[in-house]
Amino acid sequence: MKKVLFFFLVIPFTLQAQLADSTIRVVKMEGAVNFRDVGNYKTLDNKTIVNGKIFRAASIAGLTDKDMQKMEELKVRTVIDFRGTNEAAxxxxxxxxDTDYTLCPAGSDNLPTPEKIADMIKSNDFLMDMYNEKSIQYYGKRYKPLFQKLLTVPDNESLLFHCTGGRDRTGMATALLLYVLNVPMPVIEEDFTASNVYLESANKQMYKPLAEMSGSTVAEIENKMKLRPQHIRQFFSTIKSHYGSVENFLEKECGVGPEDITRLRERYSN
Structure with missing residues (x-):
């Protein structure tokens, strides 16, 4: 009981609300982490994003036979992969x-090596480069296939999008999708930063070699790699500074105009 109390005391109150209904949103898999249903959020016009239609995850390369049965139950027949070409191979x-699989490697084929990351970690906030001017050129090519597939996926099937960690590239995709579906920005930020909790155990293992290479402690690496609301705010701010609005970006780079946004809201909220 004390551990449970401590868990909620150290997590910001707004994030507590997001995590409180994790039993509805999180899909437990043996061979994948941060596997979540994008549904069940309330929209600004008091609708609810439908469950069981759109999922996000970290790598699904390690799914077990039991997990594949779950994928069958979830009817995941469309998969969008944001990893780089070599990363996915x-x-x-x-x-x-017969899964409809699309690889969207834009901006991912030039990701830094672990050694480079260890060196970059020494800067104040190297992670922000994934969310600012240095990455804006990749957003359209990376996320256009997701929205096009969401407009056409059969009604009796579901869609999954993912990268390796299921937090940065996937987190931006989720934020953009929730924005399109009219979810309040504070909730979008909470969903984004929730990956810090859902990936905690996996991250500790991943950060050990980075700590050794950079001469830092695991705690210091965790702090450097932690997702913050400022990251996703920068993502939207960068889009707006280049395109004037998120809607202009969606129409110009993703082929999603006002009518398509209406269709997406009709399909994925009620």
């Missing part, structure tokens, strides 16, 4: 037969 997705 090194750990191929586990997919159901």
């Amino acid at each position: 090194a750990a191929p997705d586990k997919l159901l037969p």
